[in-house]
Amino acid sequence: MKIASLPGADIHWREDGDPDGTPVVFANSLGTDLRLWDNVIDLLPETGLRLIRFDKRGHGLSSCPRGPYSMDALASDAEHLLDHLEIGSCMFVGLSIGGMIGQLLAHRQPKRIKGLVLSNTGAKMGEAAMWQDRISKIRVGGIECLADAILDRWFSADFRHTADCLAWRHMLVRTPVEGYLGCCEAIAGTDLTDSTSELSLPVLGIGGSEDLASPPAMVRGTADLVPGSRYVEISGVGHLPCVEKPDVFTGHLMTFLKEDLHV
Numbered sequence: 446m447k448i449a450s451l452p453g454a455d456i457h458w459r460e461d462g463d464p465d466g467t468p469v470v471f472a473n474s475l476g477t478d479l480r481l482w483d484n485v486i487d488l489l490p491e492t493g494l495r496l497i498r499f500d501k502r503g504h505g506l507s508s509c510p511r512g513p514y515s516m517d518a519l520a521s522d523a524e525h526l527l528d529h530l531e532i533g534s535c536m537f538v539g540l541s542i543g544g545m546i547g548q549l550l551a552h553r554q555p556k557r558i559k560g561l562v563l564s565n566t567g568a569k570m571g572e573a574a575m576w577q578d579r580i581s582k583i584r585v586g587g588i589e590c591l592a593d594a595i596l597d598r599w600f601s602a603d604f605r606h607t608a609d610c611l612a613w614r615h616m617l618v619r620t621p622v623e624g625y626l627g628c629c630e631a632i633a634g635t636d637l638t639d640s641t642s643e644l645s646l647p648v649l650g651i652g653g654s655e656d657l658a659s660p661p662a663m664v665r666g667t668a669d670l671v672p673g674s675r676y677v678e679i680s681g682v683g684h685l686p687c688v689e690k691p692d693v694f695t696g697h698l699m700t701f702l703k704e705d706l707h708v
Contacts, residue, residue, distance in 0.1 A: 461498075471496070514631045548641045580626050651677055
């Protein structure tokens with residue numbers, strides 16, 4: 446287990462692939478940890494890519510500072526982790542809140558982020574009142590009280606009826622409440638429309654046709670903020686296409702790496 450003691454939090458991270466390869470950094474969604482990317486990592490080539498993933502603060506095996514958090518703080522954690530790993534430039538793959546972190550990081554350090562995959566995310570995700578309602582309910586009843594409703598937004602109906610879905614429910618409800626709510630506060634207070642509109646780098650947006658958390662129109666609209674971006678939609682999946690159809694997700698990622706970034 447690798448823990449980086451950073452200024453804002455102790456961040457759990459993992460490295461796979463080729464230590465001398467092009468760095469690709471993965472940032473996961475609210476209520477998940479770095480295992481979100483397991484199936485994608487397994488499908489990527491063993492040479493040529495240095496694959497880094499991490500648990501954001503308040504999730505997985507990272508520390509859980511007292512909330513609320515801000516998107517600036519979450520982006521700073523990622524920034525400090527890249528410094529810790531001596532990664533001068535990388536390709537960044539972010540899903541949901543991970544995509545928001547990626548957008549802000551690319552705005553703050555444009556020379557460091559060479560390409561950006563925005564999966565199932567937005568420049569602005571929902572309204573503050575919706576997030577505050579979720580926060581209030583979880584403070585009373587814990588994550589368990591909303592777990593089934595959240596899973597309905599995460600996954601297609603077909604996947605919800607498989608045994609695999611249970612593992613993701615367990616991961617969700619075992620997320621530290623303070624960490625989950627801290628990240629909810631960060632999302633509630635964030636609108637990256639203006640800063641994302643100023644980006645100038647290769648961007649791939651990935652949407653899921655059944656995603657109720659970040660509908661395809663949101664993802665496409667966010668990608669469209671960046672001139673020259675591309676958008677693809679994966680059919681029959683919800684908010685976590687890297688879980689439901691990792692082969693399709695990885696295929697789009699590899700095409701982007703080869704055709705847009707020439708990796």
